[in-house]
Amino acid sequence: MGLHLRSLILNAKQICKLNIFLTRNQYNVPRGHLTVNVGETEKKRFVVPLSYLSHPSFQELLRRAEEKFSFDHPIGGLTIPCKEDTFVDLTSRFNG
Numbered sequence: 554m555g556l557h558l559r560s561l562i563l564n565a566k567q568i569c570k571l572n573i574f575l576t577r578n579q580y581n582v583p584r585g586h587l588t589v590n591v592g593e594t595e596k597k598r599f600v601v602p603l604s605y606l607s608h609p610s611f612q613e614l615l616r617r618a619e620e621k622f623s624f625d626h627p628i629g630g631l632t633i634p635c636k637e638d639t640f641v642d643l644t645s646r647f648n649g
Contacts, residue, residue, distance in 0.1 A: 590632040591640045601644060610643055 582588055585603050590596040605611040614633045621634045633640060 588630060590630055591635065591637055593634055593636060596632060597637055599640070599644075605644065605647060608647055611647070614640070614643075 582600055586600050587603055589599050589601060591599055606615075614635060617635065618631065618633050
């Protein structure tokens with residue numbers, strides 16, 4: 554379990570680094586943040602802090618993304634397959 558989670562986080566970090574490199578100028582992503590596409594059918598792009606990668610609830614979302622996409626995301630970047638409202642509700646708890 555621990556080794557799988559470590560591998561999952563490393564893969565997510567690699568995707569995030571590539572995503573940040575490709576989108577920083579195009580989408581004006583601040584340093585220390587990454588973009589994620591969220592949604593089940595229609596996707597919306599969110600800019601979130603890199604610190605979210607270490608939060609257990611966000612890691613669960615990454616596991617779901619791995620199960621669904623195997624890190625081969627159809628629209629590029631990191632895609633999280635959950636409802637937008639659920640994502641906003643979950644991530645709003647990280648700061649409070």
